[in-house]
Amino acid sequence: MDASTTPPENNPAPKPQKKKIGKNHRFFLRGLAISLPPILTLVIVIWVAGIVNDYIITPTTTTVRYCIAYFTDDSQPRDNFVEMEHLPPLEYCRNNYLINRADVDKVRAIEQETESQILNRKKLSSYAWVPFGDRAVPYLDYREVAKRIRESDMPPTAMGLYMELATTRWFKSLFHLSAVAVALTIVALYFLGRFVTARIGAWMVVKFEQGVLAKLPVVSNVYSSVKQVTDFFFSESTVDYSRVVAIEYPRRGIWSLGFVTGDSMLEMTVTAGEPLVAILVPTSPMPVTGYTMSVPKSEIVDLNITVDQAFQFCLSCGVLVPPQQRVTDELLREELGKRLLGDRKLAGFKVQIAPPIPTTQTSTIANEHTSTEGKPKDSTGTDPEEPTPPPGGSK
Known part of the structure; x- marks a missing residue:
């Protein structure tokens, strides 16, 4: 048999070997995996605290300081001095x-008195006034503020001086003032809510919205949009996110996770001819945004996971799978057994899944070799399929 008739060897292609991670690299990754969660948590907490401080605590503290300074302002016009x-x-x-x-x-x-200069300064301090623009403030108030801040940081107006004085004279520190300001804001919002809940309060709010805000060209559009968002988040009727479902989206064969928010619209339901469900399909890794769609009830699959687990699944882009939803041999057999029997309450059912029959190249060659050995041979001891060479050879 020449080389042209020799069958090609069925040698499998060598599999690429995975690069082994060194010990130093492995230790570094483990340290990074342990340290990143607390670091990211701390960063998020600091970011949220900064937003709360900039948009809630600082404005309320400034308002309280201004109110205190307005009622304790002892400044007078500069023309009187x-x-x-x-x-x-x-x-x-x-x-x-x-x-x-x-x-x-x-x-x-006091100048004509023969007392010491230090005593004269103490007497003059009660009559001295420091100019601040078109007004003048008592020297004693100015000295109390100047002891705490530098001259370059001194406010340019008398009102600013008394706002600084409100922190040191009436409160021990700025932290105590901020705490009082936040507490007063919470109390004010509580009583405002009680007032608006009453009939006269609701009537006044509606009249103000329809009579003033609705007539302003630009403010009306912005106010209506903001009001819809705030009513959605702070209304008493909360959105029910207790059901987590799976739907085939964006096409058949691809499953997406979603939250049931309620029933769909009437005209959609009538057109579809069956009940529809409004579902929010979140996006990863920010599940606070997503797509709202109406899906027939017959095409949704309820998932045995909580809302928190669903959010973790979306935030991690599918890495954090709930323990009861991880695909293992035991859970897969149990779930298949339940569905085959049609009884979801059956627990502990085991389905015997036969292992696959190995079909390797070695077994195929061995079978061919066995079949070749089992064939009968003629009296000359040669294979009957092989051609018999002519007597005397070829010339």
Whole structure:
């Protein structure tokens, strides 16, 4: 048999070998897997805390400080004061202070006294006023603020000075002031809600929306959109996300996870000819957004998972599978047995699945060799299928 008739050898292609991960690389990945969850959690908490501080705590604290400063403002117009010469410098403001016109004679009497200069400064401090723009504030109030902040950080207006003074005079620190501001905001929102819930409050809100906001060209569109969003999140009728289902989306054969939000619209149901269900199909890795669609009840499959597990599945892009939904041999056999018998309440049923018959190349060659050995041979001891060479050979 020449080379042209020799059958090709069925040698399997060598499988590519996986690269082994070194010990150092493995230790690094394990350390990264352990440290990333707390780090990311801390980053998210700090980010949320920053948003709350910027949009809730800081505005409420500023409002409370402004209200306190408005009622404790002792500043007066600058026109009521004069600047006197040859007065001793005072702490934090040097010679940059004024004297009320009504107190000029008292200050001159203090200058003529033969007491020490330190005592004269203490007496002058009760009559001195520091200019702030078109107004002047008492020197004692200015000194109390100047002790705590630098001169470069001093507010340029008298109202700003008393807002700083409200923190130190009425509260121990800015933290206590912020806590009081948040508490007052919560109480104010509570009483506002009670007022709006009443008939007269609801009537006033409706009149204000229809009579004022609805007539403004740009504000009306923005306000209506914002109101719909806030009513959705803060209304008493909450969305039921208790059912987690699977639907074939975006085409047949591809399954997607979804949340049942309620029944669909009437016209859709009548057109479809069967009950429809409104389903929110979330997107990964941000399940707060998604697609809303109406699906027939006959085409949805209820899943035995909780809403939290469904969110974890979407956030991890399918990596975190609930324990009861992991595909294992035992669970797969049990579930197949339940569906074959049509009884979902049957527990512990085992289906004996026969192992696949191995069809390897070695077994095929062995079978061919066995069949060849079992064939009968003629008296010459040669295979009857092989051609007999002519007598005498070829010339």
